[in-house]
Amino acid sequence: xxxxxxxxxxxxxxxxxxxxxxxxxxxxxxxxxxxxxxxxxxxxxxxxxxxxxxxxxxxxxxxxxxxxxxxxxxxxxxxxxxxxxxx
Amino acid sequence: xxxxxxxxxxxxxxxxxxxxxxxxxxxxxxxxxxxxxxxxxxxxxxxxxxxxxxxxxxxxxxxxxxxxxxxxxxxxxxxxxxxxxxxxxxxxxxxxxxxxxxxxxxxxxxxxxxxxxxxxxxxxxxxxxxxxxxxxxxxxxxxxxxxxxxxxxxxxxxxxxxxxxxxxxxxxxxxxxxxxxxxxxxxxxxxxxxxxxxxxxxxxxxxxxxxxxxxxxxxxxxxxxxxxxxxxxxxxxxxxxxxxxxxxxxxxxxxxxxxxxxxxxxxxxxxxxxxxxxxxxxxxxxxxxxxxxxxxxxxxxxxxxxxxxxxxxxxxxxxxxxxxxxxxxxxxxxxxxxxxxxxxxxxxxxxxxxxxxxxxxxxxxxxxxxxxxxxxxxxxxxxxxxxxxxxxxxxxxxxxxxxxxxxxxxxxxxxxxxxxxxxxxxxxxxxxxxxxxxxxxxxxxxxxxxxxxxxxxxxxxxxxxxxxxxxxxxxxxxxxxxxxxxxxxxxxxxxxxxxxxxxxxxxxxxxxxxxxxxxxxxxxxxxxxxxxxxxxxxxxxxxxxxxxxxxxxxxxxxxxxxxxxxxxxxxxxx
Numbered sequence: 001x002x003x004x005x006x007x008x009x010x011x012x013x014x015x016x017x018x019x020x021x022x023x024x025x026x027x028x029x030x031x032x033x034x035x036x037x038x039x040x041x042x043x044x045x046x047x048x049x050x051x052x053x054x055x056x057x058x059x060x061x062x063x064x065x066x067x068x069x070x071x072x073x074x075x076x077x078x079x080x081x082x083x084x085x086x087x
Numbered sequence: 088x089x090x091x092x093x094x095x096x097x098x099x100x101x102x103x104x105x106x107x108x109x110x111x112x113x114x115x116x117x118x119x120x121x122x123x124x125x126x127x128x129x130x131x132x133x134x135x136x137x138x139x140x141x142x143x144x145x146x147x148x149x150x151x152x153x154x155x156x157x158x159x160x161x162x163x164x165x166x167x168x169x170x171x172x173x174x175x176x177x178x179x180x181x182x183x184x185x186x187x188x189x190x191x192x193x194x195x196x197x198x199x200x201x202x203x204x205x206x207x208x209x210x211x212x213x214x215x216x217x218x219x220x221x222x223x224x225x226x227x228x229x230x231x232x233x234x235x236x237x238x239x240x241x242x243x244x245x246x247x248x249x250x251x252x253x254x255x256x257x258x259x260x261x262x263x264x265x266x267x268x269x270x271x272x273x274x275x276x277x278x279x280x281x282x283x284x285x286x287x288x289x290x291x292x293x294x295x296x297x298x299x300x301x302x303x304x305x306x307x308x309x310x311x312x313x314x315x316x317x318x319x320x321x322x323x324x325x326x327x328x329x330x331x332x333x334x335x336x337x338x339x340x341x342x343x344x345x346x347x348x349x350x351x352x353x354x355x356x357x358x359x360x361x362x363x364x365x366x367x368x369x370x371x372x373x374x375x376x377x378x379x380x381x382x383x384x385x386x387x388x389x390x391x392x393x394x395x396x397x398x399x400x401x402x403x404x405x406x407x408x409x410x411x412x413x414x415x416x417x418x419x420x421x422x423x424x425x426x427x428x429x430x431x432x433x434x435x436x437x438x439x440x441x442x443x444x445x446x447x448x449x450x451x452x453x454x455x456x457x458x459x460x461x462x463x464x465x466x467x468x469x470x471x472x473x474x475x476x477x478x479x480x481x482x483x484x485x486x487x488x489x490x491x492x493x494x495x496x497x498x499x500x501x502x503x504x505x506x507x508x509x510x511x512x513x514x515x516x517x518x519x520x521x522x523x524x525x526x527x528x529x530x531x532x533x534x535x536x537x538x539x540x541x542x543x544x545x546x547x548x549x550x551x552x553x554x555x556x557x558x559x560x561x562x563x564x565x566x567x568x569x570x571x572x573x574x575x576x577x578x579x580x581x582x583x584x585x586x587x588x589x590x591x592x593x594x595x596x597x598x599x600x601x602x603x604x605x606x607x608x609x610x611x612x613x614x615x616x617x618x619x620x621x622x623x624x625x626x627x628x629x630x631x632x633x634x635x636x637x638x639x640x641x642x643x644x645x646x647x648x649x650x651x652x653x654x655x656x657x658x659x660x661x
Binding site for chain 2: 027030031034045048049051052054055056058059060061064075081082
């Protein structure tokens with residue numbers, strides 16, 4: 001009888017320790033998860049800033065200015081357009 | 088050894104039994120009270136204590152939702168929110184040394200006196216500077232000043248700037264739409280902040296999610312029908328025309344004839360939505376929607392189409408317009424030049440007021456009113472734009488014959504540019520009108536509301552093509568490689584009930600005639616240069632924009648690609 005009690009006591013102690021350990025691990029994982037989510041939000045912010053930057057650089061007026069002034073391009077004159085097929 | 092504690096005979100007396108029992112009962116009662124109280128606190132009335140306990144480790148944190156983006160039809164960003172920081176302070180808590188104040192003011196790019204003035208305020212909360220960049224905010228945070236705090240906010244950016252400002256509009260500092268699409272589609276764009284309850288540990292880290300109180304709802308992206316490339320073409324050519332003709336204002340609308348989408352819409356004067364420091368009413372006006380004007384001759388095709396539709400006239404019916412004057416009642420209307428006998432087609436080509444008036448007077452006022460009404464004049468288009476107006480179309484019951492005549496050539500009736508552009512869709516299509524759409528349409532309706540018969544629409548289309556041919560009023564509207572059709576308008580402006588010596592020059596047209604794809608309407612208000620006719624001021628803008636758009640969209644040409652004398656000069660830009 002005393003032997004059985006001892007075994008049960010040991011089992012209870014082990015279970016209790018395991019519960020504490022897994023709870024701790026769950027919290028650690030959760031913190032990691034939170035950090036990843038924060039990283040996701042930061043990346044989203046960065047993405048929106050990059051989109052803004054891209055559309056600023058690709059602004060049509062800027063492209064036209066560079067094409068005209070820097071690359072000395074101009075729209076083709078009527079006689080110089082050749083249509084090569086139907087879309 | 089036995090010790091005797093008491094020798095007193097009194098203590099040898101036996102105590103009465105009730106006394107020990109009383110003590111026992113009192114003790115038991117005490118225990119029962121404690122047990123009851125703890126049962127009460129633990130079991131029945133435990134909410135208060137649980138709340139107190141939770142407040143020691145639980146926190147509610149806000150999850151911010153961003154406002155949706157506005158995209159053009161190809162996915163280019165037209166408006167986007169990015170996070171910024173606002174710096175605020177509790178004046179009581181701030182003790183800045185003069186050196187610190189100078190440093191902070193320099194970082195925030197503001198005056199030291201202004202900063203000190205704000206911090207001297209008798210308030211619990213003051214904004215020092217709103218909407219600064221995150222980098223700037225980080226440098227402020229690095230100063231580590233007591234009583235200076237930061238708050239995360241969103242700011243809206245418009246990469247296209249003044250090119251698209253009227254259409255897109257803008258939001259206020261509280262991130263709610265105030266103008267344009269931002270206001271019209273505000274409900275869709277706005278996100279809803281959520282919140283959740285979490286457990287934080289000693290170091291402020293979140294260790295457990297308790298519950299999500301409100302799920303955040305992210306604002307939805309809106310994809311407009313606008314094509315950023317076409318918009319830029321339209322804007323830049325309109326701007327050039329307004330500058331060259333020293334005009335007061337201008338507007339341009341580009342519609343897709345197949346789907347009813349608004350591909351471009353620009354007004355001048357305009358403003359930069361990213362920097363709205365000095366903003367005047369004139370710049371803010373979305374003229375294409377909110378300003379009506381008397382359209383002048385651009386209305387003539389509608390009267391002619393109605394006359395054809397009712398079978399009163401054929402395209403080759405002869406009309407006498409000589410001697411260039413016509414007296415109706417007490418008023419006399421006249422043509423710029425006397426033309427003599429003209430066919431209906433020539434009346435449109437030469438833009439004869441008398442010819443079209445004679446057609447109008449052969450019809451009942453009610454018939455004309457019904458046509459104008461179904462073409463969309465006199466009532467707003469209801470696209471959800473702020474300040475959208477419907478123009479003026481008086482009830483037919485009190486039309487006098489002279490009014491009916493002037494209305495046939497676009498006086499005594501007023502329209503907005505977008506209404507006019509949409510009405511021309513009837514000629515560009517088979518006589519039917521589609522509802523307009525600001526957002527991209529993926530499944531276009533095949534047929535809209537019928538205004539004229541298909542046969543009439545085709546006949547008017549070929550008349551409108553004659554307008555841009557030699558002998559018409561707008562040879563400058565021609566484009567190499569495409570057949571175009573359109574109509575000029577040059578209307579005197581009404582000022583205080585009288586027609587002043589000021590004009591509105593307009594041109595509305597579509598191309599390619601063989602299978603119309605685009606409708607472009609141009610309006611130039613008060614051109615005060617050497618020329619003021621629609622054919623000289625508005626038609627070149629139409630040609631440049633239309634040529635650019637057709638090329639951009641890769642529309643198949645339906646005419647030989649040969650240089651046109653008049654167009655070669657127009658297409659080759661400075």
